């Protein structure tokens with residue numbers, strides 16, 4: 001079972017804005033306090049979505065086509081359709097992503113996150129809400145996929161995958177808003 005504290009709310013949903021560390025120049029997730037390569041402070045005491053607070057390096061967007069969880073599910077769906085894997089293997093992949101997304105939703109609803117969000121500017125808090133809503137939609141799509149049983153039409157899998165992908169596009173759109181806010185500081 002995954003510990004909630006170990007989870008990056010943005011990364012689990014598939015996309016996470018990145019930034020370049022001012023110390024070592026490596027890419028690191030935009031919302032962490034310390035660089036993931038060298039451990040140096042990224043420029044603000046607290047990792048936050050208050051994009052105008054403190055001096056943080058600019059964010060870069062993770063391209064939608066690099067969303068790991070979506071790629072993983074699409075590949076499993078294709079392998080199932082092509083007869084390379086069994087239904088149980090496909091469902092195991094779905095379950096793993098489902099656990100991750102549920103953990104992200106648990107984190108969002110935790111006291112820790114509620115406190116974080118309550119200290120943010122309304123526009124930044126709004127981004128969190130949009131992403132949490134998309135995560136809930138993603139969970140719904142994953143539940144659809146997890147109900148797939150041997151012999152059922154593959155169109156059910158396509159429908160579930162479309163829902164997951166649609167939710168990830170919403171995360172993508174929320175990232176655009178965050179980037180725009182960052183530029184306007």
Ligand SMILES: [Zn+2]
Pocket residue numbers: 021022023024025026035036037038039040
């Ligand atoms: Zn660094």
